[in-house]
Amino acid sequence: MKYISTRGGMEPAPYSAILLEGLATDGGLVVPEVIPQIDAAVLEAWRGLDYADLATEVLGLYATDIPREDLARMCRAAYSGEKFVSPEIVPLTPIDGGITLVGLSEGPTLAFKDMAMQFLGQALEYVLGKLDRTLNIIGATSGDTGSAAEYALRGKDGIAVFMLSPQGRMSDFQRAQMYSLEDANIHNIAVAGVFDDCQHLVKSLSGDLEFKRANALGTVNSINLGRISAQMVYYIWSWLRASDAVAPGERAGYEVSFTVPSGNFGNILSGHIAKSMGLPIRRLVLAANENNVLDEFFRTGIYAPRGAAETHATSSPSMDISKASNLERFIFDLLGRDPERLSAAWAELAETGRIDLRAELPRFVEEFGFQSGTSTHADRVATIRATHEASGVVIDPHTADGVKVAREHVEEGVPMLVLETAKPEKFPDIVFEATGLRLGMPEHLAGLLELPQRVTEMADDESELREYIAARALT
Template identity: 35%
Template sequence: MQYTSTRGGVVGVDFEGVLFAGFAADGGLFMPEHIPKLNNVTLTTWRSLSYKDLVKEVCALFIPPEAIPRSDLNGLIDKALGRFRHKDVVPVSRLKSDLSVLEMWHGATHAFKDLAMSCVGQFLDYFLKKNNRHVNILVGTSGDTGSAAIESVRGIPNIDITVLLPHGRCTEIQERQMTTVIEDNVHVYAVDGTSDELDEPIKKLFGDTEFVKRHNLMSTNSVNWARVMVQIAHFFYGYFQCAPSQDNELLPPVEIVVPTGGAGNITAPSNDEILLSHR
């Protein structure tokens, strides 16, 4: 599995390269060069899986064993999702006969971003230990991304994380989640302006390839493909819970309502649709 920039200027990048790059050098975002095909046998198997095991299967589609051996990948995901408060990680609550809620708030910061971010933190730690490297993570946040990113890497010796938050524009609980973490590798700063405004200098910074290389700089914002990859599992799991029929030819429609800000969360189900369209 190789990855290419959405702008076409960078091709043939492996998973490790994409994980640490965030943005591509041409300013685009990384996507798989091809989307794996799902057959009915795979869908039937996936229907009976726990959320945790479904994440493993989805990630294995995009992370070849030469990047992370399957046994190691399973262990990383078990560790990442083992911190969640609910045994099902993302239980489904039935509000009425035709309406259900996929509970994505059982992680450390009570935000859905804990799900993907916790896995990303484990992937980073795996490669950094393997290669004896150190990275600096730079994150701009409106609130939930920053706290989830901090929780995913706090205390990891090969990572320093710097989070920029818009002064006075986060909820009090989100601000406290970020500013009260006492770890040597966590650095949090409030800046003037909105979260959209602080994104601009961050984009410009990542456009300076020499600076990025010199400081081993990376981002775990929603531009990072690894986050989108893990989020693909949310929607398959939710679908299987709401449409448990074993007849994969019918695939009854399920309307999914996705709260999203910068469209990172809704990018994942668009990949689900492509996976299914190749059947």
């Protein structure tokens, strides 16, 4: 299995190499040269596997240059009982209205980003050790990616982390998780701006090949295909668990739908690739908050990202994103995997501030299964309250966005699975507003908010960031 760029200017490279690069060498995004296929027989062979073994099988289709025994060891280390609270790793919990929650927040930072980051931490250390290299990770976070990356990479040999976050745009819990880490290889930088400003800085530095090579830069945000591939596992796991109750003779082609709270499009992109592999997914429903650029795109066919001034600070802050980095990978597929058409679309975006794909709009649902919807603060509060009253389950605000939109797209006879985003304890204010409950801190994180915090505040200044990283990068 080799990997190419959406923009056509990169020589095919193996999985180990693209883990370290993040962006493709031509500024595009890395995608598989060919999507591996699975069928009903393969899925049945995987049905009895635990999560770590399933991850080994799925990732083995992508990481073909890594020996299977090494990959199995990494997956076993990533998805262990020491790191995940639930023995299933990803439990499924039915709630009201025919909806089931896919529990992705059982890991060390109580957010779905742990699912990919724990594997990526193992894989990066493995590849760097084989190559006797160092890597300086630069990333941007709107809340959960940063802490998941830092907890996965803290203390790892040959790795330093430079994580950018928007000043004042994360919850107290999210800031405490990141800024309280004292590991020497972790550098937190709070940028005066919004997430999209942080993301722009990361892209600018990653796109400067001379600076990137001089400072051995890599990324672990959702543009890193290692994360996308690891996230495919829980789509397959969820389908297997949802279809366990179906008679063996009726499982082939048994369809489920997924609703995914989305900001940067990485999580739902993994579902898109899983569907492209042959997993029987009927609908992929994208749930946006007030920053609903992606909902507008999937409803109208026009992608028109907004600027920082038009990006709202909401009560589901991890989705406060108006420029979805991973959308380029979907548009690449939409345009027939044609790098010239993709590059033309991005040239149109640079010139006009939008991409007009209305001619392709019928294919969004018919071919790819995409639908979408928007949720507001009032919707989140009402959904958290209603879900708790009906089922006793408390959900976080991002998951509430997903449940609200999922209710609008439930089809009779088709299970609707909503991907959980984080534990509600990370967002106590909106939970209290909705339910009157004061959620306590999980026992293993008691005292987190009182720990001293270590963070460097910085202007939205690329030159200042370059100097900061160059002075501290591992060589």
